[in-house]
Structures are given as C-alpha cells and as structure tokens.
Amino acid sequence: MEKQTGIRLYILIVYAMVGLLSCNQSGRSQNQIKDKNMEWNKLTPEEERVIVHKGTERPFTGEYVNSKDSGTYVCKRCNAPLYRSEDKFDSHCGWPSFDDEIPGAVKRVPDADGMRTEIICANCGAHLGHVFTGEGFTSKDTRHCVNSISMKFVPAAMGSVAVAAKASQDKDSLQKAYFASGCFWGTEYYFMKAKGVVSTAVGFMGGHVDNPSYRQVCQKNTGHLETTEVVFNPKETSYENLVKLFFETHDFTQTNGQGPDIGPQYLSCIFYSSPEQKEIAEKYIQILKDKGYKVATMLKPATTFWKAEDYHQQYYEHKGTTPYCHVYRKIFD
Known part of the structure; x- marks a missing residue:
C-alpha cells in the first residue's frame, strides 16, 4: 500500500499545480447565493473592483490595517459576520490579518494556478483576500489576509452591535465533533452535506508531532489519524445524528484502514470532546x-x-467527483 500512498501524493501535487480547483466555482456560487438571499449593499466602483472582480487594495492603505478596537468585522456586501477582533493580529504584511474566522463564515477556494487559496464570504461569495498557513505568526499557524474594503467594522460599544452580538451568540452555541474514518476527503464529503453542519475541515489528530504535514503523516510514524472537524448547530441537528452518519458512511469493522487505504492513519476512531459525546458514541457502538x-x-x-x-x-466539492472508499448505507432506524 506504500505504492498507493505514493500515487495519492502524486495526484495531489499535480492537482494543486495545474489548478484544477478553478476560481470559476466561486463565481458560480455567487450567482446562486444571490438568488436566494437578501438584497446586497450597493458597492462603490472601487469596492466592486475588489469584492466582485477579485482585486486587491494597495498594502498599508486599508482602513483596518492597524485597528485594535473590540468588535466584529462583517461582509461589506451582505453584512454577514466574518471575523472577531480577538482573532486579529499584526503580521506587518500591509493588510488586516486574522488567525481564525467565525465558524462557517468564510469559504476557501484554491486559485486557478494552484499557488494560493482565495477566501470568500460563505454567504454571498464576496472576495475577501487569501489565506496562508505555515508562517508561524500565531499558535493557530493561519493568516487570513483580508482587504479592508471587503469588510465593515461593528464596534462592540455601539448600540448597533446587535450584529456582532448575534455572531458571538451563534458562535457560542455551535459545537464541534471529530471523526476519523479513513481518507478524510470522503469523511468530510458526507458531513459537509449533512443538515445542521455549519462548516467542516480536514486535518490530523491523535499523534505526537505538532502541526504535521500530510507527507509526514503518510510516513506512518507520527501517530496521527486523518480526521474531520465538524462544526454543527445543536438547534438543527444533534451529536447523535452525526455519530449515526459516521457509522453509516464507512466500514467500521475494518481493522487495518479503510477500503483500499491501508495504514494506521486511516483507522476508524471517534474523538470525543465531552463525557456526553463519549456516552453517545458508546451507545451506538453497543447497538x-x-x-x-x-x-x-x-x-x-x-x-x-x-x-x-x-x-x-x-476536496471532492472542488474536484466535482465522489468518494472512492466511502459509501452511504442505512443502518439505523
């Protein structure tokens, strides 16, 4: 199976370099979203150049480059909350920088050339900037480089802080779940489509190496499992529903991996974040x-x-295909 892992790595490299993840995807999403959401704010020609046509404002000229006020940054076009002031940091790059977004607020779309990853408002598709990892600015090792012109700032002290307050309340009510069931591309594919799921991300958990790369994990000596982080709204779904989906979308009886992917990083595991989550997982294992x-x-x-x-x-959303080792099958009533 070493050969299979090598092939998978080769596909990833080619996939990234030739730019199969086209930014045209985001353009199509903008039109679809506009049809079903509220009217957008009217933009100035300069705002439209950046927000609609994916331009970039000149460095160190944006309104929020040096802002340190407490509040929430919202989308200039649709007013959707994007970032909290406590996640803003000074990277000296010339644009506002954040190491985290409000869950579900920002969507990542690799550029056509495969060199960078664009970030857009998940609600209306407005261009925000680009996101970078591996720079070491903060412990989250992530930098959202955002155009000031793409945002509006809602100070925490203002009476109109209802937007920011709602964003904070929504964030506080969201919960996270972590599932490993083989190739994380396939695991995420099903969870990102599930009702009540706000956002998903794929990564690694359970190992002894900090911030491992995919190549490191594929060497099978870091102890990590390919894991999907699921952010969900408990008002719309339950952890119990997610556990059932987890079991119904992979072979939980396989002991050496998942489907054709063999190795310790592909094992089946539920990483629980609370005694309640553990109890629910144990319940369904017993069932x-x-x-x-x-x-x-x-x-x-x-x-x-x-x-x-x-x-x-x-991965599969951008590629436009379906998982090769995950299949949904009904198990629970």
Whole structure:
C-alpha cells in the first residue's frame, strides 16, 4: 500500500499545480447565493473592483490595517459576520490579518494556478483576500489576509452591535465533533452535506508531532489519524445524528484502514470532546454489536486538531467527483 500512498501524493501535487480547483466555482456560487438571499449593499466602483472582480487594495492603505478596537468585522456586501477582533493580529504584511474566522463564515477556494487559496464570504461569495498557513505568526499557524474594503467594522460599544452580538451568540452555541474514518476527503464529503453542519475541515489528530504535514503523516510514524472537524448547530441537528452518519458512511469493522487505504492513519476512531459525546458514541457502538457487527472503531479523547494543507479542504466539492472508499448505507432506524 506504500505504492498507493505514493500515487495519492502524486495526484495531489499535480492537482494543486495545474489548478484544477478553478476560481470559476466561486463565481458560480455567487450567482446562486444571490438568488436566494437578501438584497446586497450597493458597492462603490472601487469596492466592486475588489469584492466582485477579485482585486486587491494597495498594502498599508486599508482602513483596518492597524485597528485594535473590540468588535466584529462583517461582509461589506451582505453584512454577514466574518471575523472577531480577538482573532486579529499584526503580521506587518500591509493588510488586516486574522488567525481564525467565525465558524462557517468564510469559504476557501484554491486559485486557478494552484499557488494560493482565495477566501470568500460563505454567504454571498464576496472576495475577501487569501489565506496562508505555515508562517508561524500565531499558535493557530493561519493568516487570513483580508482587504479592508471587503469588510465593515461593528464596534462592540455601539448600540448597533446587535450584529456582532448575534455572531458571538451563534458562535457560542455551535459545537464541534471529530471523526476519523479513513481518507478524510470522503469523511468530510458526507458531513459537509449533512443538515445542521455549519462548516467542516480536514486535518490530523491523535499523534505526537505538532502541526504535521500530510507527507509526514503518510510516513506512518507520527501517530496521527486523518480526521474531520465538524462544526454543527445543536438547534438543527444533534451529536447523535452525526455519530449515526459516521457509522453509516464507512466500514467500521475494518481493522487495518479503510477500503483500499491501508495504514494506521486511516483507522476508524471517534474523538470525543465531552463525557456526553463519549456516552453517545458508546451507545451506538453497543447497538452495532447487538446487531452482530464486530466494531473496530476506537474511542479517544479529542486532542489538538491540526488542519491539513489547503488543497485537501472540501476536496471532492472542488474536484466535482465522489468518494472512492466511502459509501452511504442505512443502518439505523
């Protein structure tokens, strides 16, 4: 299976370099979203140049480059909350920088040349800037480089802070779940389509190496499992529903990997974040055993989630295909 892993790596490299992840995807999404959402704010010609036509404002000229006020940054075009002031940091790059976004607010779309990853408003498709990883500015090792002109700032002290307050409340009510079920491309494919899921990301968990690369994990000596982070709204779905989807979309009886992907990084595991999550996972493992299944799924406490390289994120959505080792099959009533 070493050969298979090598082939997978080769496909990824070619995929990134030739730019199969076209930015035309984001343009199509903008038109679709506009049809079903509220009217957008009217833009000036300069705002349209950046937000619609994906331009870039000159460095160190933006309104929010040096801003340190407390509040929330929202989309200039649709007012959707994007970033919180506490996630802003000074990278000295000439544009506002954030090491995290409000869950589900920002979508990543690799550029056509495969060299950079664009970030757009998940609600309306407005161009925000680009995202970079591996620079070491903060512990999250991520830098959202955003055009000031793409945002509006809502100060925490203003009476109109309702937008920011709602964003904070929404964020506080969201929960996270972590699942490993083989190739994380396929795991994410099903969870990102599930009702009540706000956002997903793929990465690594459970190992002894900080911030591992995909290449390192493929060497099978870091202890990590390919893992999908699922951010969900408990008002729209439940952790129980996610656990059922986890079991219904992979072979939880396989002990050496998943489908054709063989190796320790492909094992089946639920990383629980609370005693309640552990209890629910144990409940469904027992249900499966009662049905006669030999469950190989492990249960482990969640540790640090290390996000994988950008070209892994939402892989099948951008590629336009379906998983090769994950198939949905109904198990639970």
